[in-house]
Amino acid sequence: MKLIDKIKDKSAKIGVIGLGYVGLPLAVEKAKAGYEVLGFDVQEDKVEKVNKGINYIGDVVNEELEDIVKNKRLSATADYDRIKECDAVMICVPTPLDKFKQPDLTYVEASTKEVAKRIHSETLVVLESTTYPGTTEEIMLPILEESGLKAGVDFYLAYSPERVDPGNITYKTKNTPKVVGGVTEECTKVAQALYESVLDAKVFTVSSPKEAEMSKILENSFRIVNIAFINEMAIVAKKMGINIWEVVDAASTKPFGFMPFYPGPGVGGHCIPIDPFYLTYKARAYDYHTRLIEMAGEINDSMPDYVVEQLTNIMNDNKKCLNGAKILLMGVAYKNDIEDMRESPALKVIERLESKKANVVCSDPYVETFKINGKEYKTEKLTPELVESADAVIITTGHKNNVDYDMLVEKAKVILDTKNTLKDKHHENKDKIFLI
Numbered sequence: 001m002k003l004i005d006k007i008k009d010k011s012a013k014i015g016v017i018g019l020g021y022v023g024l025p026l027a028v029e030k031a032k033a034g035y036e037v038l039g040f041d042v043q044e045d046k047v048e049k050v051n052k053g054i055n056y057i058g059d060v061v062n063e064e065l066e067d068i069v070k071n072k073r074l075s076a077t078a079d080y081d082r083i084k085e086c087d088a089v090m091i092c093v094p095t096p097l098d099k100f101k102q103p104d105l106t107y108v109e110a111s112t113k114e115v116a117k118r119i120h121s122e123t124l125v126v127l128e129s130t131t132y133p134g135t136t137e138e139i140m141l142p143i144l145e146e147s148g149l150k151a152g153v154d155f156y157l158a159y160s161p162e163r164v165d166p167g168n169i170t171y172k173t174k175n176t177p178k179v180v181g182g183v184t185e186e187c188t189k190v191a192q193a194l195y196e197s198v199l200d201a202k203v204f205t206v207s208s209p210k211e212a213e214m215s216k217i218l219e220n221s222f223r224i225v226n227i228a229f230i231n232e233m234a235i236v237a238k239k240m241g242i243n244i245w246e247v248v249d250a251a252s253t254k255p256f257g258f259m260p261f262y263p264g265p266g267v268g269g270h271c272i273p274i275d276p277f278y279l280t281y282k283a284r285a286y287d288y289h290t291r292l293i294e295m296a297g298e299i300n301d302s303m304p305d306y307v308v309e310q311l312t313n314i315m316n317d318n319k320k321c322l323n324g325a326k327i328l329l330m331g332v333a334y335k336n337d338i339e340d341m342r343e344s345p346a347l348k349v350i351e352r353l354e355s356k357k358a359n360v361v362c363s364d365p366y367v368e369t370f371k372i373n374g375k376e377y378k379t380e381k382l383t384p385e386l387v388e389s390a391d392a393v394i395i396t397t398g399h400k401n402n403v404d405y406d407m408l409v410e411k412a413k414v415i416l417d418t419k420n421t422l423k424d425k426h427h428e429n430k431d432k433i434f435l436i
Helices: 004-009 021-030 044-051 062-070 080-085 105-118 135-145 185-196 209-241 244-251 277-282 291-317 346-355 383-390 405-411
Strands: 014-018 036-040 074-077 088-091 124-127 158-159 178-182 204-206 326-330 361-365 369-372 375-378 394-397 416-419 433-435
Touching: 004 185, 014 021, 014 080, 014 105, 021 036, 021 062, 021 074, 036 080, 044 062, 044 074, 062 074, 080 105, 088 105, 105 135, 105 361, 124 135, 135 158, 135 209, 158 185, 158 209, 158 375, 178 209, 185 204, 185 433, 209 244, 209 277, 209 291, 277 291, 291 346, 291 394, 291 416, 326 346, 326 383, 346 361, 346 369, 383 405
Parallel strands: 014 036, 014 088, 036 074, 088 124, 124 158, 178 204, 326 361, 326 394, 394 416, 416 433
Antiparallel strands: 158 178, 369 375
């Protein structure tokens, strides 16, 4: 039976390798759509939690996970030999950068090799992990064809970039448009059919995996460059005594030709600080240096230092020394109202403060513990006593919920608000609240 027919009648069994922020929501949506889904992960605790219907990803609804596990639509395993059972395999593994900002495709290559050992005819393989253009065809394709099967003839291979935005209440996996590019037209057709059978969103097709891979890089390079630009504007505006937040609001009144971006203590998450540098790496093979992206990365990476510099100036004006001061850092997640801490700029701010001998305490309603370079930190409950005991407060994550900002403003000595979270309180507390 052809795979396209199995997709149409939902008899295809779907495998999802990697049960993290991308893989688990994808596995859940495919199971909800009527497919039998088998999740793979090397972390036994994730496998155990999924099989018990215990959720650990914010964008997954607890009751939905419990229901599809109970009804045997979703199960998980660490046994990669069970890939043999799958008609389609989606690879959703990490693609980090090393300390030199070079791509690390270890997880992609390892997963592809596991699939290649067990692939059978009429199998669809889709990479969703963000990577540089060429990965699907230059790295995955040769490995898979070592099986003796040929892509586009015996099996199908495509790339479809993940578009996960943790904490987004409007766009989830189910309703976010998809981009798909296969190594042949038939590969694209089969991958498109699978996603269209699951999503309540348009599935756009492109000429090859390279265009699909490049589309994800373009999306996040656009963001990193514009964030760097507004961060630089914030520094210039500060020197000129101008409120950059008011400037952005004013510019946003123009109904065309402007898109607002906002400054902050840096960039976080798994996408913006990492994805553009996959293109930077690949571009060197073509004797081209992506100067704008590299400069944007430098500007954004410098923002934690700028935050500490601003705090030092504020404390000096109040006849306080940063060395030995107690600094309350409000928020360690990389964005508001989630627990995700991947690449959070708050962690870099902590490192910079501690290098200046400050005594840092952290509070975050969504995070209980975290580590920096192996050192474990425990967040504290935000109380009037904690705020009063601090020499200064830095707001590094703009949580909108579960934070008593009225109390924070009342009890704090000084506040450096890097996210304009206290926008409505700034004018009446100019002697206490400072913006970057």
